Amino acid sequence: MYSSNRNRNTILVLLFVVALLLLGLHAAGQLQPLENFALGWMMPLLRGILGMGDAAEMATGSFADVNALREQLKQLQGEVNELTIMRVRIRELENENMLLRQQLAYKQSNPDFDLLGAAVLQRNPDLARVIGQDPSNLARYVIIDQGSAEGVKNAMPVVTPRGLVGRVTQTGTHWAKVLLITDASSAVNAVVQSTRATGVVQGDVNGVLTIKYVPQGEAIKTGDLILTSGLGGNFPKRLVIGQVTDVHKRDIELFQEATIAPTVDFARLEFVLVLKKFTPSDITQEPTPTPTAAPTRTRTPTPKP
Amino acid sequence: MTLWLLIPILVVVVLVQITLLPPTPILGLRIDLPLIVVVTWGMFAPFGEAAHWGFIAGMLLDVASGLPFGIHTLTLTLIGLGIGFGQATFFRGNLIAPPLAMLLATLFDHVLILGCLSLFGWQIAWNAYLMRVTLLTALLNTVALPFAYLPLQWLHRRLRPQLDV
Numbered sequence A: 001m002y003s004s005n006r007n008r009n010t011i012l013v014l015l016f017v018v019a020l021l022l023l024g025l026h027a028a029g030q031l032q033p034l035e036n037f038a039l040g041w042m043m044p045l046l047r048g049i050l051g052m053g054d055a056a057e058m059a060t061g062s063f064a065d066v067n068a069l070r071e072q073l074k075q076l077q078g079e080v081n082e083l084t085i086m087r088v089r090i091r092e093l094e095n096e097n098m099l100l101r102q103q104l105a106y107k108q109s110n111p112d113f114d115l116l117g118a119a120v121l122q123r124n125p126d127l128a129r130v131i132g133q134d135p136s137n138l139a140r141y142v143i144i145d146q147g148s149a150e151g152v153k154n155a156m157p158v159v160t161p162r163g164l165v166g167r168v169t170q171t172g173t174h175w176a177k178v179l180l181i182t183d184a185s186s187a188v189n190a191v192v193q194s195t196r197a198t199g200v201v202q203g204d205v206n207g208v209l210t211i212k213y214v215p216q217g218e219a220i221k222t223g224d225l226i227l228t229s230g231l232g233g234n235f236p237k238r239l240v241i242g243q244v245t246d247v248h249k250r251d252i253e254l255f256q257e258a259t260i261a262p263t264v265d266f267a268r269l270e271f272v273l274v275l276k277k278f279t280p281s282d283i284t285q286e287p288t289p290t291p292t293a294a295p296t297r298t299r300t301p302t303p304k305p
Numbered sequence B: 001m002t003l004w005l006l007i008p009i010l011v012v013v014v015l016v017q018i019t020l021l022p023p024t025p026i027l028g029l030r031i032d033l034p035l036i037v038v039v040t041w042g043m044f045a046p047f048g049e050a051a052h053w054g055f056i057a058g059m060l061l062d063v064a065s066g067l068p069f070g071i072h073t074l075t076l077t078l079i080g081l082g083i084g085f086g087q088a089t090f091f092r093g094n095l096i097a098p099p100l101a102m103l104l105a106t107l108f109d110h111v112l113i114l115g116c117l118s119l120f121g122w123q124i125a126w127n128a129y130l131m132r133v134t135l136l137t138a139l140l141n142t143v144a145l146p147f148a149y150l151p152l153q154w155l156h157r158r159l160r161p162q163l164d165v
Helices: A002-027 A032-060 A064-109 B002-019 B033-044 B049-064 B071-085 B097-119 B126-159
Strands: A125-133 A141-144 A157-160 A163-171 A176-180 A187-192 A198-202 A209-215 A225-228 A240-248 A255-262 A271-275
Touching: A002 B049, A002 B071, A032 A125, A032 B002, A032 B049, A125 B002, A141 A163, A141 A271, A187 A209, A187 A240, A209 A240, B002 B033, B002 B049, B033 B049, B033 B071, B033 B097, B033 B126, B049 B071, B071 B097, B097 B126
Parallel strands: A163 A240
Antiparallel strands: A125 A141, A125 A271, A141 A176, A157 A163, A157 A271, A163 A176, A187 A198, A187 A225, A198 A209, A209 A255, A225 A240, A240 A255
16 A cells, blocks of 8 residues: 555656756757657647538538528628738738839939848748647637648748738747747737837737837827837738727826737638748838929920931 | 557547638637646646647647747647646645636747747737736637536546556
């Protein structure tokens, strides 16, 4: 009896020591091979469970009208997504147009300069499927089924056509863990589309996005779109983050804040894109497009016959 | 032997937690299924067995989690151990004890995880986490407890009829 108790206690102490050892080894960065092997082993199981979940979902929604409604909803949602993206693109094109006009005016006023226009955003996206989420309510990560073998590396931005999702924090051979922008430890340099006011978008414990550190003098209002600024080079510029839903402005504070509704539906993430290559560039370094300062219209004189 | 027979159950529970379990509609938080299972099993099983369950479930959770590896293993092992202490005396025939244990276990789980993260240099908004995540998760887990308690009690009776009171 005594011996049996002693064995049991030894095992329990051993389990505790192993758990502490795992934490220590993780801190020393020595656990990557084990994590890679373990998650690699779990991948088929995760896919299997997801497949079963999909099958169950299909079975429960087998009524024809429910399916038809679902299809219609999907179609309409798709159209809304397209329109949202189109609206953002139009605004961006307008801004770009204004900037290019300013640059053209600059070039015409400095004919000695040899200027070359260049595209700064180079995307090389790979479609990755979200196969899991962080088990705890204390963190917001997702696991995707693309890893180092597909060229995914740490710190790469992850997006959907609707906007920014997060960035890769850990990679295995065929998997990667993505820290969502809604996590409390996430911070993204951002800009208000209409005014180019800068700030930092942070998540919080409940997954609510807030743009912080916007100077008091800057105008920010409900409905404004928030984009990545590209400052710091971690994310490309002009990725959509969300739309302002509520502005918190107090005269006694140096900065104002605003709550943002993300354009990405984080509860229904299925497929994401990993941006494997982009040219870091800072939107805040561009001249602010001011509609009042209309660019000079120049026209090339038509040669008379 | 029972431990090895029940490992597949833990694997399924962890996989469901990672892949299928949706957040609750109003609170936006998910119940912690592996924690509920470890705590519930600790109420029936002989001392130490829940710690084994916690160790295995924790390892599986750590594989999928973005948090430092070993953090769930440590917390769930300790919780399994703690629950095991009260197994024979505290839980039998006591209606208040299981929900109370679930509340305390969730609090302990989150406080230990956040404490470890602090040691790793993470900036933790303690108040926000405790008030807006931990307490609500503890309530959710407690509400969900009977749904795990009854099937696991049935399983325990099937596996160990000699230990049942």
